[in-house]
Amino acid sequence: MRSLPHTALALARKLKFHQLQVFDRVLETGSLVRAANETGLTQPAASKIVHELEATFGAPLFLRSNRGMQPTEFGELLGRRVKSMMAELRYLTDEVNAFGSGASGHVIVGTLISASAELLPRTIARLKASAPGVLVSVREAAMTQLFPALASGDLDIVVGRLPERALPLANAFALTHQVLFSESLCVVGGAKHWARAPRHVPLARLRDGAWILPVPESPSRLAAERLFHEAGLALPDDVVESLSVRTNIGLILDSPRGGLMPRAAAARFVDSGLLRVLADTEPGSFGDVGYSLRADKRPSPACERFIACLREVCDRAAGV
Structure with a gap:
């Protein structure tokens, strides 16, 4: 130097x-x-x-x-x-384009398992129906990776389970968190492997089988651990730790391995006949689902349009 x-x-x-x-x-x-x-x-x-x-x-x-x-x-x-300068250039580009047309720009969305299977696809479909000129890029990762990327400007918004306020991650960056709804966990398995199982399988019976759990650094892991703790059970011994929806679904379909999924994320796979809900949990057991933004930066016009579509999808699902 x-x-x-x-x-x-x-x-x-x-x-x-x-x-x-x-x-x-x-x-x-x-x-x-x-x-x-x-x-x-x-x-x-x-x-x-x-x-x-x-x-x-x-x-x-x-x-x-x-x-x-x-x-x-x-x-x-x-x-x-x-990276911050590149983000500002992207914001400028979006704002200039939106000023001229109001229906263009680029939204980079970070997502977690709680949003990637149901909420996010419906939001993107709604956005593209009204503004096909908006480019949407989706990045799926753990919250510990998504929040730093959001704070640096690599992402415009993160959609998924919000961290509990007491966790260090919730306050580690200058971000704002908006709650959309409270979500519950459910235990799921491959439909073909659990075809003869009763409608609701006790967690104590499932515990000794093979499982998929969230990775330890994920806030959703706390929800999983709390579920077993409140049932008076230790964590399973045969565990795969993963936040990848594609990997988790593949494992569940290929073997009689149970997994914990947010109810909304599981719904589409259950409706298609791929998965079966083996056990439900208490309402709100998964936590709050919502979106996070930078506290020091107003969203771009394209991102604001995305947020509007996100809220519309949630309102429609709630029957508002």
Whole structure:
């Protein structure tokens, strides 16, 4: 790093926004080839831009190896600021487009299992019916990954189970949380494996079988642990820990493995004949489902339209 301090004016004169876009894509993908493809450049051109940035800052940004491009400590520092700048550019683009047409833009939605199977598909369908020009990108991950991405501007909104207020994660970032409804857990199994089971199977009978539970760092794991604790039972011994809807459904369909799912998320698979509800739990046992936004940033017009559709779907389901 150069000994002389940089100034805002000097960096403004030297840096080009397109350079930062390329840097952001290399940071995100870990690959010069993919970054070049995403920004419409050749690989040598993308590599030249990275070298120019390193020369400007007087410090290496990446460690290059056959496993890809890994950011240096300084590269990670720069990346945190560049991600915020890229988010602001996206917001500006959406607002300019919305000002002209009112029906375009880009919404990047982070989602959890409680929303990905039922609530989110219906919301997206409603949004696209009224505003087909709005691009929707969906990213499914654990809350511990989604909230930092929301705070940095990588996501516009997170939809799913809200963290309990007492949990550190609920207050770790400058976010606001809006409740849509309270959700219950249910125990589900593959319909073909449980065809002869009674209508309601006692949890004590199911406990000794094979299970899928949320990963330990997930707030929904607390709901699962509370369910067994209140029944006077220890957690199952044969457990797969997963938040992936696709993986969980595949495991349940291929073997007599039980799983805990939010009632709304399970409903579509039950209605289609793939899953069967083996046991219900107390109302509200899963927690509150809603959406989270940045506290320091007003949603883009496209995101506000998405939120309106989200609320309409919930109102319709509640019979409002």
